[in-house]
Amino acid sequence: MSDDTSIAAHHAARKARTKKRYAAERRFRLYGVLAILSALGFLAFLFTSIIGNGWSAFLQTSIRLDIHFDEQVIDPSGARADMQLRTANYQRLAREALAARLGIDADDRTAARDMNALLSRGVVVQLRDMVLDDAAIIGQTASVWLLASGNVDSLMKGSIDRATPEARRQLNDRQVGWIDQLAADGGLKKRFNTGLFVNGASSQPETAGVGVALIGSFFMMLTVVVLAVPLGVAAALYLEEFAPKNRLTDLIEVNINNLAAVPSIVFGLLGLAVFINFFGLPRSAALVGGLVLTLMTLPTIIIATRAAIRAVPPSIREAALGVGASRMQTVFHHVLPLAMPGIMTGTIIGLVQALGETAPLLMIGLVAFVVDYPTTPLEPSTALPVQIYMWATAAERGFVERTAGATIILLGFLIVMNATAVILRRRFERKW
Known part of the structure; x- marks a missing residue:
């Protein structure tokens, strides 16, 4: 029991x-x-x-005006000299067209001042570029969509509250009335903001864009691809397939693993000390940024490449050597092609990491205010993450949406690159 x-x-x-x-x-x-x-x-x-x-950064408020390209204002001599066309008083043409549209008396200085505040200072560049592209437009009248000021754009997007008392509002009641009048007539609309993608740096949010930053990032990524990829793959191949196993190679492997964990700002300090101070390369150049990002990306590519090579079954090597292939032929004809999907994945991930870095680029001066496109990697430029950082520190209201808009563009690039890595790996990966 x-x-x-x-x-x-x-x-x-x-x-x-x-x-x-x-x-x-x-x-x-x-x-x-x-x-x-x-x-x-x-x-x-x-x-x-x-x-x-x-x-909302992908939309920009514009005013449609009938601009009379008065020859007496643009080129009174009729010589069509380049300097004369560039320095003409295009602001006057825009103001006269807006005054005629709103029916404002030119002698009313207060009304003229309020009216001028509706237009962006970027209208000068818009009208100047139209004349420079086609001088035949001089003397004619054309309907043109001109950029509205940042305050008008903020009001149209709801960032400025109409209920705020006039004394504490950036736009007075008369200006708000004009805006409503233009919007009701179809002369004021939010249109797709192409300037966000093609313009350079600007102190006015409505004319600021990431065009220069995109070109600078392209030059830097090109430098990283040209230098980091072949060097990283070659170093990984040597360490994994040819290097003797001794204390020296063990030390190299430990240092590579440690470099992958070093804070990125340390690479910026290294680039400042070596590339700029020692070698004398120009500050704020995309080439220097690319060299710094190359040093930072190399450990990631080496580690990923070694892991991909190590994943190739030993039987592949043994079979190649057994039929008489040399060590070099075995590596380049059999091991490397089979490891290529992993190598491409690790490379793209390293490039994604480099594309989003900001701290090392700040150390080498890529925070310059650059308006014109760089034509070579040695000219001053900036990068997309640095441009986001500079806009985030700006005080104007319009730069808040520009910061988030540029972040969306950067995230778009990162998502595309990561998706490419996944697709390449799934397409070319072989299982044993």
Whole structure:
């Protein structure tokens, strides 16, 4: 009887332990699901915040005016000299057209001052470029969409509250009335902001763009691809396939792994000391930024390439060597092609990391105010993440949406590059 009682107690205890283990497993799964949901929630909040603040940057308020390209204002001599066409008083043409549209008396200085505040200072560049592109327009009248000022754009996008008392509002009641009049007539609209992609740096948010930053980032990424990829792959091949296993190679491997964890600003200090101060390369040049990012990306590419090479089964090497292939032929004809998907994935991930870096670029002076496009990697430029940083520190209201809009563009590039890495890996990966 005691034996039956003991067996029953043993079964009950074992059942209780099993039930406890199952409960612990369910709790662990629940914790994992909660962790994933929390991460997705934070990610959704991040994207919602960025897109919610930045989508309006892709639209820009413009005013349609009938501009009379008066020859007496643009080129009274009729010589069509380049300097004369560049320095003409285009602001006067825009003001006269807006005054005629609103029916404002030219002698009313207060009204003229309020009216002029509706136009962006970028209208001078718009009209000048039209004349420089086609001088035949001089003497004619054309309907042109001109940029509105940043305050008008903010009012149209709801960033300026109409209910705010006039004394504390950037636009007075008369200006708001003019804006409503133009909007009702179809002469004031929010249009797609191409300037965000083609313009350079500007102190006015309505004329600021990431064009120069995109060119600078392209030059830097080109430098990284040309230098980091072949050097990283070659170093990984040598360490994994040819280098003897001794203390020196062990030391090199440890240092490569440590360099992958070094803060990026340290590479910026290195670039400042070596490339700028020692070699005398120009400050704020895309070439220097590319060299710094190359040093920072090399450890990532080497580690990823070695992992891809190590994943190739030893039987591939043994079969190639068994049929008479040399060590070099085995590596380049068999091992490297099979490891290529992993190598491409690691390379793209390294490039993605480099594209989003800001700290090392700040150290080498890529925070310059650059208006014109750089034509070579040695000319002053900036980069997309640095441009975002500079806009984030600006005080004007319009730069808030520009910051989020540029972040959306940067995230778009990062998503495309990561998706490319995934597609390449799935397409070319082989399983044994």
